[in-house]
Amino acid sequence: MHKIDIDLIEMTLDVMKYTIDRISKTDDVIGKPQKAETLKALVGDTVTKEGIGGENAFNLWKKHLMHANVKIDHPRHLAFVPASPTRAAVMFDLVTSASSIHGAYWMEGAGGIFCENEAMKWIVSLTGLPQGAFGVFTSGGTAANLSAIVTAREYWRSLDQKNQNEKGLIITSIGAHSSIKAMAKVVDVDVLLVDTEDKLQGEALQNTINSLTAHQRQRLFAVVATGGTTNAGIIDDLNGIAKVCNKEHLWFHVDAAYGGGALVADSVRHLFNGIERADSITIDPHKWMFSPYDCGAVIYKQPELAKKAHAQEGSYLDIFKDEGAHGFNPTDYQIQLTRRVRGLPLWFSLATHGTDRYKQAVERGIELANIAGKMIEDYKHVELVRDPSLSCVLYRRKGWQAEDYRNWTFDNHNKGFALVTPTKWKSGDTFETVSRFCFINPDTSEEDIKAILESML
């Protein structure tokens, strides 16, 4: 299986050719799913006793299977949160795989972890957190949020014997990402939602806390603010929330999985003021820091608290605490033991391009949102639901119902032209179905936006 032979060399060249083709053109058809039965009929049995051979399997991938995936980095993929990994990062993702590095402990992965930490220092510097703050790369925002909530809960339990047997409670707003509720379930803590999809203000948080019963107040240990809501790019009142958390002795977590990339952008940096007062922060490099999937990050003001919550014990692990292995062990600060050095592609890309290029690329996403906003104002058939925020634009097609948005989405997707999906926006007591753009890819053009808007005529 591992012997080097001519076939392997040919296969390597094929893979390289495919990779180069894939990362040098992203603007052809966008790709769409097929039913599993359809795919099975196309490719037949692939996992067999004798194997079907690499060339065969790769051809099936190229001919059929790869087309059943959406290219998330396509310039007209503006749904959910798109991606746009740099070519440098993609190439180094291959190097990361080929290098077989165990990224849990310094003893085994010192070189890779060193590079990750260089990239992490830059990310931490964007937050303005005080000296001593640091973080680790995770599989994504969900894992980062989970790691932070566990740290906060363990810290709260350590403060008072009374908290040991209590179920914890956290407060966030309905604008928070679905992963907060999902991870609260994993940790078995309750979530109280402040009923606003708009900016969560310190005052609304204080009012919510004031309305708690004495027992709820005892169980409350953390507040989750959002630094760029996934739906609309809204940044909560981080300064106001920090002030309340400080006064009430609550853990202050900022989920900036999507928006965190914009910390580098001078035009919007002020909107994040207060983030430097957080106890923990989530940022996804695979969203707006141009990393390939998957790469999230969790950052702590006091990493030693995360270590108390997450460091794993086991006789087979004692060797890692040996003198010769001293260094930073990423496993101690999040939920995973064995881990890919998934910050390595980001490091290579940052080293290749420099951080100024990151600033320009993020600013372009924000600029595209503003350009789209102006176009929407100029057309008669569409109108803005709210002003663009970060790189999100919510707008409506006048006269359309939910079903019209849905049909339009599938029509564009089936043609391989674009993927733009509807969402809901809550104003007052009603949820309205609207259309949404989220820009990440700096290669999306004004013509792309125009063509998409005109397909709604």
Ligand SMILES: *Cc1c(COP(=O)(O)O)cnc(C)c1O
């Ligand atoms: C995307 C997102 C998440 C989840 O991150 P994954 O990397 O998909 O796990 C969490 N919070 C926010 C605000 C997000 O936008």
